[in-house]
Amino acid sequence: MSRADQIAPTALGRLYRGQTAIDFYGRRRIGMYVAIVTLLVTVGSLFGQGISLGLDFEGGQAWDVPAGADFGVEEAEQVLSDNGVDVGGARIQLRESDSRSVIAVQIQVVDEATAASISQGFADASSATVDELNFEFTSSSWGADITRSAVRALVIFLIIVAIFISIRFEWRMAVSAIVAMANDVLFAVGVYSLFQFEITPATVIAFLTILGYSLYDTIVVFDRVQENEGKYASVRMPYPDIVNISMNQVLMRSINTSFSSLLPVVSLLLVGSGFLGAVSLREFALALLVGMISGIYSSIFIAAPLLAKLRSTTGRTSRRDLLTGDDLRAAVIGAGVSGRLASESPDARVAGSRKNERAENASLADEDAGSVRTRSTTDAIHQPAERILSHPPRPRKKKKRS
């Protein structure tokens, strides 16, 4: 069996062992462009063709058709699809009381000719006359006040989440997480608008689920970033490096989690609405799928680079190039952290500790780090480095510069 801390030869092996060295920060523009395209397409589509609201939002037309042995829910569906009405957006129920038994059909408003044709279809199918069908308009059940209260709740939720993240982490993480979340919801809405899927109350729920999922996913990543920030507190690691290291460290977790979250939804889409034919599941599952993929994507390609960007421009400026390639890999798997490796060889340890004790200036420390990286990195990555794990090195006390 190969040593666990050797670098795996294949990309998949490296991924499995958490030895990847992907420069997420360096590719931050991809995330930005995708986000901008998402925004433009969504806004364009919303203005261009709007969004298709379902029965519960817009109201529609309703028929009460006498039910009988030869007329039930399935026959009603048949009549609707014969007239080109989407059964998925219709609501067909059997209503029963002591005195009567009817099939209540509600669909979105259709033009008069279609409505008349449907009426005739129902009359024929149920062997009643058209006059016996109770044909009426029906209002929305999701009133404006529901929307209002939901929007108000959402706004307050976002404010409190922002405050919570600012306290638990920091405000830049709050900004990044909310931007990423907004991107996901926009993306899902954009897909709905672009393909003119019908918005139902279930869709609204799906959007809310996406929102929660996106925040959750981002927070898990940020927690690792914050943890690494503490570990590297003493070695002046540039923030984009910390983000890159953290992203690579949680990459396997992100992939596993994404897989585990998406599988049931894909199954819902394929098995539930595909094979088992539960139409009402289709669009709901689709919204979830789209939103969750977007949520996974955005926490890696939007939230994290945005956080790095926010931090790197406000914090201390870095005086060297960012870690890439094998240097990054070494940092990801915990060995060869700049400033730390020096202490592994006796000579360097003396020199390094003296330097640190004197705490001269930043450029010296960076030179030290630079010289470390010119060494053979293969040495570095075989160093056992348990200390870099859950035991952060004790931060050295900062001395005031004289």
Place this chain on the structure above:
Amino acid sequence: MKRKLWLSLIATTLIIIVAFVGNLATSNTPKLGLDLQGGASVILEPAEDASGEDLTIVRDLIREELERTGIAEPNVRVQGSSIVVELPGVRDQQEALAAVDVSGIVELRPVVAFSACQDDPLLGGDPSSQPPTTLGVEVPQTVPELLPVDDSLDEVDPATDVPATEAVDPVQDEATPEDTVGVRRNRTVPSDEPVTSDEPVTSDEPVTSDDPVTTEVGDPDLDAPVDEIAPDFTETTFPNGNSLLLDREGQPLCVGPSQGTGEVFERQSAVVDNQLGFSVVVGLRSGEGEATWNNLASQCFNGAPTCPRQDQSGNGQLAIVLDDVIQSAPQVNAPSFSDTVSITGRFSQGEAEDLANILNRGAFPVEMVAQESETISPAAGQESLRASIIAGLIGVAIVLAFLVAYYRWIALVILGGMTIWSLTVFSVAAFVSGATNYSLSLAGVTGIIVAVGVTVDSYIVFFERMKDEIRNGRTLKNAAPRSFTMTWRTIWSADLISVIGAAILFWLSVGSVRGFALFLGITTLCDLFVCYFFTRPAVLLLARSKFMIGKRAFGLEVAQ
């Protein structure tokens, strides 16, 4: 330490299994929503002609009222010229009719006598000897007394200039606790606002209610739909229009004919004012509403025969009646009011809120009469439920198979944890939906399927961390507790956001969004619970045991 872990593991498992079996044994399962299980439907017709706008207002009022009384996620819509109310999970048609009986109209009736109406055969006893039961008002003479609130209002509204002539109320008896009707007369708004009600409130209309008194004596629960007939009172309406009605404490009052309805109040204007104790301030609808109210108020203030003074020092009292139950009978302290009316008294906050709700709800523009109730079949139906459950289970099974393949032996914990988690969710959902009437709709079922992903994530975060630690040279035994400490921090931070979100959405929104928030909160809290009380001890114990030695976990061979 080890004993504690075993204790936690075993206790959690036992409790959850017992709760689950208990739920199964009592067939206490989560309620299913309208789309999955159907329910009952009631059609409400307006008693007189109503405009579409009125019906829309009634629709919103009814839904609000249903939600407030604990019927979750009703589907209320205007269809044609009637309103269709669909209630999830209600099977009994009588129950459905009772539940939607929320459109009762608030009536304003002057109090004629304290105890019994004249020639009342039923109640000869002196009811005033009965102690008040629920209201916090200590009422020496059983009836809340109406006092003017002029000086207290000065504090509330410093801008108020109360002209001496109007504010005069000699009955400023501080010793008497009371419900008081006072005035805020700071603003005299010209009543140029059009009255939206097209139906003038006729104040001399005789009491049309021919149904007997409907309250159960002493029933403090305002919200309960009152339509059962109390057997003790067979006929309490008198030829002269007076009726013997009970107040909320079950004490009878004789009230005169209705002289106005809740429509005199501005819609949704009643608020609880909590300065100087709790009082209710309600706006008068300018124009006819105000005129009707002032007509009544002046009768009572002047002690007219229709609204006589009940003792030497008091003024006449005006009863606010809902569904033939007197909600409050304050003394009227001013002959005329403009703009707002303030009802003060020793209300508790809850009582004040109840009264405010009643005044708000009394503002139904039209009276709605329930037609017959029908049962309705599920809209999405068993098929959808079955499909989503089958599909969800297949998805979860694949996920678990993947995790077992990936994490090998340690995935035993995932299997156990997910089982415990689903049992917990089931039990909690059954309990909560039984207690609150929130039902599981199709969206809720799929939401739970999505929650599987987030729950599995707790394990993945934990195990990935352990994998890192082990790969870098720790033993399994050493890595487990360290990893859990770090993982727990991550998990609670991320989960807490979901819980906060769920709480806010539940608190502030209505309808299906609320149901979603409830189940989101449940699944997330269950995740936290299982993670700490099951996963933690299970992994720590497994890591210490000899069981894992030589077995593969995390794709690594566990060495000792």
